[in-house]
Amino acid sequence: MRTAAAIIGAGPAGASCAYSLSLKGIENVLIDKRKIIGFPVQCAELVSRNINQFVNLAEIPSAVNQKVSFMDIDTGKNIYRSEGKGYILNREVFDGYIVKSAVKAGTNLVKQTNILKINADENKITGLRIADNKPIEINYDYLIIAAGPKNSFDLRGNFKQRLKNKSYIFATQVRADILKEEGLDSTICYFRSYIPYGYGWVFPKGRFANVGIGIEKPRVDMPLSSSLNNFLNEIRNKGLIGSNIYGKTSGLVPVSGLNDLYSGNIALCGDAAGLTHPITGAGIVSAVISGNLLGGYVAESLKTSKNLLEEYKEEIESIFKTPLSTASKKRSEFYPRMTDADNIDKLIKRLWPSFEEYYE
Numbered sequence: 001m002r003t004a005a006a007i008i009g010a011g012p013a014g015a016s017c018a019y020s021l022s023l024k025g026i027e028n029v030l031i032d033k034r035k036i037i038g039f040p041v042q043c044a045e046l047v048s049r050n051i052n053q054f055v056n057l058a059e060i061p062s063a064v065n066q067k068v069s070f071m072d073i074d075t076g077k078n079i080y081r082s083e084g085k086g087y088i089l090n091r092e093v094f095d096g097y098i099v100k101s102a103v104k105a106g107t108n109l110v111k112q113t114n115i116l117k118i119n120a121d122e123n124k125i126t127g128l129r130i131a132d133n134k135p136i137e138i139n140y141d142y143l144i145i146a147a148g149p150k151n152s153f154d155l156r157g158n159f160k161q162r163l164k165n166k167s168y169i170f171a172t173q174v175r176a177d178i179l180k181e182e183g184l185d186s187t188i189c190y191f192r193s194y195i196p197y198g199y200g201w202v203f204p205k206g207r208f209a210n211v212g213i214g215i216e217k218p219r220v221d222m223p224l225s226s227s228l229n230n231f232l233n234e235i236r237n238k239g240l241i242g243s244n245i246y247g248k249t250s251g252l253v254p255v256s257g258l259n260d261l262y263s264g265n266i267a268l269c270g271d272a273a274g275l276t277h278p279i280t281g282a283g284i285v286s287a288v289i290s291g292n293l294l295g296g297y298v299a300e301s302l303k304t305s306k307n308l309l310e311e312y313k314e315e316i317e318s319i320f321k322t323p324l325s326t327a328s329k330k331r332s333e334f335y336p337r338m339t340d341a342d343n344i345d346k347l348i349k350r351l352w353p354s355f356e357e358y359y360e
């Protein structure tokens, strides 16, 4: 197969890139190893309302599970409430919608296909179709790596050791019943010494909630399950959630900040580019923004026969570099000192971006 642009990964980043390319009339192939796009969901599903600048949620009411108005930060000693207008998504619907829009606009979607190798010298990717184990080979003019937090390719196409020199939040999440009959109008983030270098969350989904914890590795050597169990016990004892647990997912959030964004005709976007926020772990909106932008620059590069990926890099850096490096510095400065409830309470306002003190 031959294409102008091949995209590895049909999450929000890759799908937004494919959609943007198709809207500009550029032939593209969007490849994902998943059978069902967006499933299984490995996400707490909170997005701020500014998502509507990029994806009009009014067009997909079923992608929004509920709205939230506040964010509560619980330090164990105090609960701080701030405005936190956002949506709790149904991620599989949201991701599926962007992919469907791309396909409708002309994208060739290749599902259940695992890309195993990039041959950058020959502008070629190879992989296996999962259903029948048949090899697949795609030649491209431009390659977009949107393979998420577990991306295992570097910009020369080499398979890399994911964890080398990089930090990740290792996260695990369950779904539980919310016991308050009227549900919750806020997301709640918990800072506890038994969730080191991370936090616990309760993000409401109607009668249910996504309940999880994330801790940074390799910095902390603590089993995720013991941290999660402590957390579930604490919030159960408070009467917030019931004892039933529905399903469990885990995932990674890169917290080392921006990666190199391109080399030659290969570029990264979304989590693969290191665009998740190093403190909050939020990455959906930045995946959509970066995918959109990259699609635009690749389309223009193909139309003008001039590689414009340096401009992509400059634009991404102008939007994300300062906020991401500020957050990275705050991670290293404050988390090591947040060892007990007193210290957590003292430092939280300088660590977490919903406080004014964060920006001082």
Ligand SMILES: Cc1cc2nc3c(=O)[nH]c(=O)nc-3n(C[C@H](O)[C@H](O)[C@H](O)COP(=O)(O)OP(=O)(O)OC[C@H]3O[C@@H](n4cnc5c(N)ncnc54)[C@H](O)[C@@H]3O)c2cc1C
Binding pocket: 008, 009, 010, 011, 012, 013, 014, 031, 032, 033, 034, 038, 042, 043, 044, 045, 046, 047, 113, 114, 115, 116, 146, 147, 148, 149, 150, 151, 171, 172, 173, 212, 250, 251, 252, 253, 269, 270, 271, 272, 276, 281, 282, 283, 284, 285, 287
């Ligand atoms: C537990 C958890 C909770 C989170 N909660 C939030 C939240 O509440 N709000 C928020 O904004 N962000 C959250 N995030 C982060 C958010 O999920 C990511 O930032 C977002 O999914 C990034 O989108 P992406 O398209 O870059 O990557 P992904 O969504 O990970 O998509 C990558 C795609 O690439 C495919 N792929 C990977 N490798 C290959 C390959 N070799 N061949 C073929 N296909 C491949 C995968 O199957 C996947 O579909 C959370 C993350 C985790 C782990």
